[in-house]
Amino acid sequence: MSPYDLLPRFKAQYDANNQEFSIAGVVRPQAIDELGPSIALLRDAIGRVRGVLYLNVRRLTQMNNAAFHAFSRILIDTCRARPDLKFVVITSSVVGWTSRKFGRLSGIEPNITVEEYDSEFYPGQGFLEEGGFVPILRSQTKMTWRHERAILPRHGMRQGIVMADICCGIGDFAVLVQKEFQPSRIVALDHSISSLNYARQVMREFDIRGIEYTYGDASEMLLDEAQFDLVTCRHSLQIFNRPELILKELYRICKPGGRVYITNEKNSHCLGEPRAESIRWTYNEVAKLFGHFEMDVELGPKSRRYLMEAGFEDIRVETFMVTNLDGDPQDFADVIAAWADVYAGEMATRRGDGPEFVAQFRQGFEDHIFAALHPKGYAGWPIWVASGRRPQ
Amino acid sequence: MGPVHHELAGEPIFAPMIQIDMEIKAFVSAWRHCDYVSTYMARMISQNRSDSVRHSNLFSSALNELLEVASRTRHAGGDLACRVSRHGATDRIELTFPCVPEERQFYEEAVSHVTGTEARERYLNSVSGDLAPSREVVLLELAVDYNAALRVEEADGDAIKLVVDLPLEGLQH
Structure with missing residues (x-):
């Protein structure tokens, strides 16, 4: 095992105050099992919130199709089971593929919207x-x-x-x-x-x-x-x-x-x-x-x-x-x-x-x-x- | 002085930039080889693009998916070769890897489906579908999201060569 293997490659967390689930880093699993704790955290977050859940992927530099499918599946299934709940996916225009890829989800489920975050950080520029x-x-x-x-x-x-x-x-x-x-x-x-x-x-x-x-x-x-x-x-x-x-x-x-x-x-x-x-x-x-x-x-x-x-x-x-x-x-x-x-x-x-x-x-x-x-x-x-x- | 473009009889000539060869057995021995190779090659070839960091991020994303496809081959022997070449704003990935005859047939059919108006619909259906993403989805995504042109070429022995032209330099923010 190389030292590289020991580095955490991604991090998922939930902020209850902001109703925000965020995932950051490089998410390229071979099997979905590797995402178990993160997926459980997302499911748990969904179970706790009402109204809107923010999904922050601003610092998600890479995510392979296997992982994307696993997470998007949860969002789509939740939209169908709980029409009262909306998802807002926060992307960054800096990471070229995220707005494009997550944007597809809003075409599938109207309760999923995608917002690019950057502009609000630069109030006076x-x-x-x-x-x-x-x-x-x-x-x-x-x-x-x-x-x-x-x-x-x-x-x-x-x-x-x-x-x-x-x-x-x-x-x-x-x-x-x-x-x-x-x-x-x-x-x-x-x-x-x-x-x-x-x-x-x-x-x-x-x-x-x-x-x-x-x-x-x-x-x-x-x-x-x-x-x-x-x-x-x-x-x-x-x-x-x-x-x-x-x-x-x-x-x-x-x-x-x-x-x-x-x-x-x-x-x-x-x-x-x-x-x-x-x-x-x-x-x-x-x-x-x-x-x-x-x-x-x-x-x-x-x-x-x-x-x-x-x-x-x-x-x-x-x-x-x-x-x-x-x-x-x-x-x-x-x-x-x-x-x-x-x-x-x-x-x-x-x-x-x-x-x-x-x-x-x-x-x-x-x-x-x-x-x-x-x-x-x-x-x-x-x-x-x-x-x-x-x-x- | 800008980059030099070569063309011969209407067919653009891609200038070679980098190639990585590995025994397929060694390659599939660790899943992270896909990540290592895609990240390394993306950095190497993106240095002189107009936005090197963004180009590297997009290229790595696309190449990693192709390498993951190769990594799932059912053929146990032979070599993997990944070569990147360039013509103007387009980078060409040539990925050669061993596969069994059924897989070869699958790729030939899959590539023939990624062109045409129904490709986008097929891609959206796959995103919203229940099944885990298939190898076809990877190819569809490259065509739909990255404007890639794909084809399958003959390769020696039990191997297949996927040729993917990626016009990342022209993709808008």
Whole structure:
């Protein structure tokens, strides 16, 4: 028997509070007997619930036909015996076959419905990932890269490593890393299909090799565990409502002894001179606005705590300030203008802000731009960098 | 530069990527060989697909079912050969394994039924049916859910060769 045989390949559990039966992992039995305890658990769950039973298969990476038939048989038989009971199968769009295969069941029994889960996990991302934001994301990466290229080697970046860039967005950071540090392999994952399409287009046009762009849910990735020397996740924990779930996954895919590298902001610390007061007021309001949509753009200084609580050791934290003096001040100004458009535009409207508030809110951004372009001015955008090592 | 495609007299030429050969006796000695082989081959051939992780997941799912079919052969001797080749967006699995004459006949008939409009209906009936899934269901599923093209080819001795063309790269999310 190989050590592989000893690993549990799948796990089934029932959560009575949520009336949710979940099964995760690789389910490829030779005979149905091997599923005995899981099937008994499902039958037991069915016997206990009224109304709806949720069947969570979001992390079911593989299931052979023998197992699928065994589980679907129970659902179909129950629908016929208990028309009062409904099943909602929760799939993930990331696992290509599940929605397709479980979707067949709803064609057979109307009391079985299939829902793809992913969208609800990303409450506010829609604001940030639509196509119009791409040029701004590129400018942001260009500005932060000037700092990060010097910082990254202190956090585990070196030639020849295997790395993952989770929440890679349009993939420009992965491309810069590939050119500068030549890791042997980069897996870059994001949940935005439009961003990935853009990244792949750039890779084709520039004949870039060594980056695999993949569609995935950062909180529940298909990637195997313990396979990366370095896992990066930039400016992303702050826009998830449950960053600890992402960190758990980053930890899982990182090799023991490897490092997880995160960057985040503390928006209320954006600053500028002249017109400092107006700028400070507006960025304090930015933090509140994101908070309204369950995103914490004040997360930067909390990175250390998050990494410690996720189980990392040898935690290193540093900060850098992107400023109007780093390169072309117009780049800085363009980024602020784009923030103003989204934050004082769609997001403020969605929150229901009145015209008076929006005018004052927008003024702070305009003053930040004024400071950035002023010949004697100074404008800053602070970033917190943190990394932790997964224990051996 | 993109991938090079070869065509000869209208028939696309598939470039070989990976092949695994095993004695069938060794292969069927452990059920998990299906999982090992499908997972390994899927990872190897998916690296340069546009979404390697997703491609690997789908390919492994399809190949594992075929290997499970081979693993249930009633013929005790001979070799299993699993070869994957590629033409553009399509990956071809050629699975050669020993079988008894009745099984050969079954596969030939089953493959002839996976094309045509009734294939989907047959597949749905099998999903909702009481019986445990048959080997035919596996082939139907590949055709219906994965848009696979299937055929049976002659093989040496008491063996059969299943040829399955999988256009996974073109499958939408």
